[in-house]
Amino acid sequence: MSHRDFAQFTGSADYVTSEALRSIVNVSISLSRPLLIRGEPGTGKTLLAHSIARNLGKKLITWNIKSTTKAQDGLYVYDTVQRLNDSRFADQDVSDIKHYIHLGKLGQAFASPEQVVLLIDEIDKADIEFPNDLLNELDEMKFHIPETDETVSAIHRPIAVITSNAEKELPDAFLRRCVFHYIEFPDPELMEEIVRVHFPDIESQLLREAMKTFYALRKTNEFRKKPSTSELIDWIKVLIAGGIPVQTLSRQIPFVGTLLKKEADYHHFSNNYALGNRR
Amino acid sequence: MFTGFFYILKNKGVPVSITEWLTFVEALSIGHVKDLDEFYTLARAILVKSEAHYDHYDCAFEEFIEGHGSATVISEQIAGWLKGQWESILPEGSSVEGEKGFEELLRKLEERLKEQTEQHDGGSKWIGRGGTSPFGHSGRHPNGIGIGGESHGGHAAQLARERRFRNYRTDLTLDVRQMGLAMRGLRQLGRTGPEDELALPESIEATAANAGDISLIWRRRRKNAVKLLLLMDAGGSMDPFASLCDQLFSAVHSTAHFRDFRSYYFHNCIYDDLYRDAERRDTDTVSMEYLLRTLDPEYKVILVGDATMSPWELSQKYGAIDFSQRNEEPGIVWLRKLAGHFTHCVWLNPADSRSWIHPTVKAVGDIFPMFPLTIEGLGHAVKKLVVKK
Numbered sequence: 001m002s003h004r005d006f007a008q009f010t011g012s013a014d015y016v017t018s019e020a021l022r023s024i025v026n027v028s029i030s031l032s033r034p035l036l037i038r039g040e041p042g043t044g045k046t047l048l049a050h051s052i053a054r055n056l057g058k059k060l061i062t063w064n065i066k067s068t069t070k071a072q073d074g075l076y077v078y079d080t081v082q083r084l085n086d087s088r089f090a091d092q093d094v095s096d097i098k099h100y101i102h103l104g105k106l107g108q109a110f111a112s113p114e115q116v117v118l119l120i121d122e123i124d125k126a127d128i129e130f131p132n133d134l135l136n137e138l139d140e141m142k143f144h145i146p147e148t149d150e151t152v153s154a155i156h157r158p159i160a161v162i163t164s165n166a167e168k169e170l171p172d173a174f175l176r177r178c179v180f181h182y183i184e185f186p187d188p189e190l191m192e193e194i195v196r197v198h199f200p201d202i203e204s205q206l207l208r209e210a211m212k213t214f215y216a217l218r219k220t221n222e223f224r225k226k227p228s229t230s231e232l233i234d235w236i237k238v239l240i241a242g243g244i245p246v247q248t249l250s251r252q253i254p255f256v257g258t259l260l261k262k263e264a265d266y267h268h269f270s271n272n273y274a275l276g277n278r279r
Numbered sequence: 280m281f282t283g284f285f286y287i288l289k290n291k292g293v294p295v296s297i298t299e300w301l302t303f304v305e306a307l308s309i310g311h312v313k314d315l316d317e318f319y320t321l322a323r324a325i326l327v328k329s330e331a332h333y334d335h336y337d338c339a340f341e342e343f344i345e346g347h348g349s350a351t352v353i354s355e356q357i358a359g360w361l362k363g364q365w366e367s368i369l370p371e372g373s374s375v376e377g378e379k380g381f382e383e384l385l386r387k388l389e390e391r392l393k394e395q396t397e398q399h400d401g402g403s404k405w406i407g408r409g410g411t412s413p414f415g416h417s418g419r420h421p422n423g424i425g426i427g428g429e430s431h432g433g434h435a436a437q438l439a440r441e442r443r444f445r446n447y448r449t450d451l452t453l454d455v456r457q458m459g460l461a462m463r464g465l466r467q468l469g470r471t472g473p474e475d476e477l478a479l480p481e482s483i484e485a486t487a488a489n490a491g492d493i494s495l496i497w498r499r500r501r502k503n504a505v506k507l508l509l510l511m512d513a514g515g516s517m518d519p520f521a522s523l524c525d526q527l528f529s530a531v532h533s534t535a536h537f538r539d540f541r542s543y544y545f546h547n548c549i550y551d552d553l554y555r556d557a558e559r560r561d562t563d564t565v566s567m568e569y570l571l572r573t574l575d576p577e578y579k580v581i582l583v584g585d586a587t588m589s590p591w592e593l594s595q596k597y598g599a600i601d602f603s604q605r606n607e608e609p610g611i612v613w614l615r616k617l618a619g620h621f622t623h624c625v626w627l628n629p630a631d632s633r634s635w636i637h638p639t640v641k642a643v644g645d646i647f648p649m650f651p652l653t654i655e656g657l658g659h660a661v662k663k664l665v666v667k668k
Contacts, residue, residue, distance in 0.1 A: 020320040027311050027321055031302060038330065088493070128459055170456070175328035176298050182330035 015044065015051035016194045021181060025052060028179040034120075034138055034160035036175070039183030041165060042228030048183075049119035049161040058159070059112070062119045063105035069126045071133030074106035075143050076152070097147050106134075107152055110141060115156035124164040131174040139177060186229065188215060198233050199240065209249040210236055217259060222268060227259040234258045281307075284343045288326060291339040295326045458530035461654055464661040465507070465537075465579065470499035502538065505665075506577060507531065508570075508621070509542040510549065512584030513557040515600070520629035521557075523652060524583055527627075531581075541574075547588040548610035549617065550599050567613060571620050579664045580617065580624040583652065586643040587630065593639050611642065618646050625660040627652045 009025040011017045017025075025048075028035035037045045053060035063074055083100040086092040093099075103111055109118040123131060137143050138160065142153030162178065164170065186194060188211055195207060210232070218226050227235075235258045244254050253259070260266050281304075288295045303325045312318045319340060327336045474497040481496040509531060511524055528542065543553035543565060552564040591598040593610045606613075618624050626647035628635065635644070643649065648663055650656035 020316075023311065023317055024320060024324040027306050027309075027324065030309050030311070031306055033302065036328070084493070128456065128463075172294075172328075176296055178328065179324045180328045181324050182333065 009052055009055055012051045012055040014197055015047055016190065016197055017048070017051070018190065021048075021183070024179060024181050029159050031179065032141075032157045034162050034178045036162045036164065036170075036178040036180045037183060038164050038180070040185055040226075040228055042230035043183040043185060044229065045163040045183060046119065046121055049117055049121075049163075052159065052161065053117040056117070056159075058114070059116045060119060061105055061109045061112075061116050061158070062121060064121045065123050065125045065130070067125055067127070069130065071130055071137075072104075074104040074120075074134070075137065076104055076107050076145055077102045078145075078147050098150075101145060101148060103152070106137060107143070109158040110143075110152050110154040112158070113155060116158050118158040118160045120160065120162045122165060123162050124170065129171075132171050135174060135177065185218075191229070191232070194229060195233065195236060199236060202236070202240070203246070205246045206239065206249070207236075209246055210239065213249060213253055214259070217253075222272075223260060223262070223265040225260075225262050225265060231259050231261070283346060284322070284339070287339045287342050287346070288336065291335045291342070293327055293332050293335045293339060299326050456530075458527055458654075458657060461657040461661060462530055464658065465505055465664060467504045467665060469504045470501055472499050472502065474499050476500045503536050505537050505579060506539040506574075507537045507541070508574065508578045508580045509540070510553065510580065510582045511542065511544050511557075512547060512582075512586075513544045513554075514546050514559060516547075516585055516587055517629075520585070520652075523629050527583065527652065539578075541578075543570075545584075547584070547600050548592050549613045550606040550608075550610055551613075567616070571616065574621075576620055576622050578621055580621045581660070581664070582624065582626045582647060583629065584626070584643075585628055585630040586626065586640045586649070587637045588639050590638055593642055611646070614643065614646050623664045623666075624648075625650060625663050627656065627660055632656075 009022055009029065011022055025035060037048060039045055049062075050060060052058075078097070079100045079102060083094050083097070087094040106118070109116050140153075141157050142151055144151045191211065192207065195202065195211075199207075214227060214232050214235070217223070235255060238255045238258055239249075242254065248254060256269055257266065260269055285295065285300050303322055306312070306321055306325060311321055322340075323333070323336055327333060476498050478496045478498045481498075482494065485494040485496055486492065509528070511528070513521070513524070517524070531540065531542075543555060544557050544559055545553055546559055549567060551568070552566050553570070554560065555563045555565060588600065589598075592600055593614075595609055596607060597605060598609055599606045624647050626643060626649040628640070628649055629652040632651045635641070635649070640649075648660075650660040650663075
């Protein structure tokens with residue numbers, strides 16, 4: 001079979017990806033299947049969508065999911081109250097319901113004249129049935145508005161990226177339609193690359209020591225929430241801003257609060273590791 | 280030629296469906312796979328939907344490669360595929376011409392897969408090796424498919440062999456989602472709070488009655504009135520079930536919206552004090568007496584534990600396994616107090632119900648209705664909790 005034409009994601013300068021992830025993104029684009037991304041918090045799930053949008057020069061539409069979000073919210077909202085108000089108090093033409101239909105994020109992505117990147121962020125936050133309610137819309141990329149008897153169908157199928165923290169398991173029927181990738185925690189080499197993207201001028205020695213401490217902390221397995229990429233970046237930022245000399249790092253961990261966010265972890269750390277006597 | 284992989288995956292316990300397999304074939308046809316590394320990542324992205332199955336996938340991938348001799352052989356086959364050797368995997372006499380041919384191919388492949396699922400129930404690992412199946416081994420490849428350059432297959436094989444995802448395996452009978460669904464039954468909806476919800480049918484009626492002048496009728500929202508007290512055994516004989524209990528906890532915590540939710544821990548049996556977290560620190564406790572005094576009997580109580588302990592832990596003064604408890608009253612008295620105060624209590628036992636022969640399990644089961652911590656058991660327990668007394 002011949003190569004079909006599709007957008008080619010090559011990664012962007014400010015977001016480091018593995019080759020595997022790049023080819024998975026491209027497959028999901030060419031198959032027009034939503035890409036489901038899972039991984040530890042702080043591994044850059046949400047940033048991936050931003051990076052795709054920037055790299056392909058497409059507009060990004062973000063739909064942030066909350067515990068109260070309903071599937072219908074993403075499609076359209078019929079503002080009945082406004083219409084009722086206008087019919088009684090305003091001098092407006094209320095015969096045209098279209099004026100009172102507002103498209104949701106999914107609807108906007110479908111209706112957009114050019115292809116967009118649609119990010120459905122943290123889908124697992126919503127009610128347990130939420131993904132099932134979207135199956136048909138994501139499959140056929142269209143939905144019907146009974147009020148106006150119109151069908152909104154995607155002019156260009158959006159590039160859909162869905163992130164999940166796996167707080168809740170997603171239904172099988174939904175998973176079958178997705179391309180799935182689990183963002184592994186970066187190994188030291190990749191991590192170094194990521195840090196260098198954020199701090200191009202970082203001293204090699206500082207970077208090496210910081211990474212050593214960081215991975216040692218992660219390895220201990222004693223913490224409820226292990227520090228992740230975003231914590232490391234914050235920590236290095238503080239280290240540089242605070243002008244901490246490299247030598248200090250081998251003896252103690254300054255600003256450990258940026259790495260350990262849970263109170264219990266912090267206490268555990270100060271009881272066992274502080275004052276320079278690392279076990 | 281790749282169909283064998285489908286069955287190895289199934290054998291290894293990856294829940295892969297025909298739909299997903301066809302998607303994968305489509306991805307191959309578009310030309311995404313240039314070497315074995317990409318085969319590895321793409322097949323995984325499309326066929327495997329949870330990192331818990333990544334390890335199964337790695338095992339399957341390794342077996343697949345071994346079944347084909349070596350990584351190089353597969354790499355050659357992929358190269359062959361790419362060189363337009365579609366005919367080699369088509370049913371005899373068909374050909375691929377554009378879209379239509381491809382759809383036809385998918386249809387035939389699907390039929391074939393379905394047939395073979397039926398034949399495959401015996402459990403043998405390989406299909407289509409006899410040489411009659413067009414989807415079989417590479418024997419049908421026309422001769423002379425050469426590939427230039429070096430093979431990139433080694434890396435993926437190595438990746439699979441490393442089995443980095445071993446720790447993500449779960450192999451559990453229950454998952455959080457299923458538990459969450461079972462917990463949904465634990466609802467008693469009642470109208471509470473301010474009158475801030477528009478009652479549409481009533482408003483329409485009132486408006487009509489009002490000769491078209493709008494009158495809005497507001498009402499209270501429906502809310503779940505259930506208050507839940509979760510008491511979990513932690514430590515000792517419960518260690519093997521720790522992750523299961525964690526899942527139950529997150530299911531309760533994240534899926535159902537209770538009016539109030541409290542959780543405490545105990546060790547083997549309940550005495551004067553309960554612990555606030557699973558580490559059971561003596562400094563962080565709450566007394567049973569306080570709970571019985573402050574919580575009204577409406578609270579639904581779920582106890583989780585294997586109820587397996589020494590008989591004296593249940594029946595004797597100072598019998599508690601943690602000596603510091605110094606219980607003046609035997610555990611069974613505390614359990615009876617609990618059952619007497621709260622109207623709805625259940626005990627979930629994560630241990631296999633066939634092993635519920637221990638005397639203390641029976642004694643606890645006499646006080647609380649006991650259910651196994653499985654989907655079914657959880658469902659029954661939830662029903663027991665909402666029944667009207």
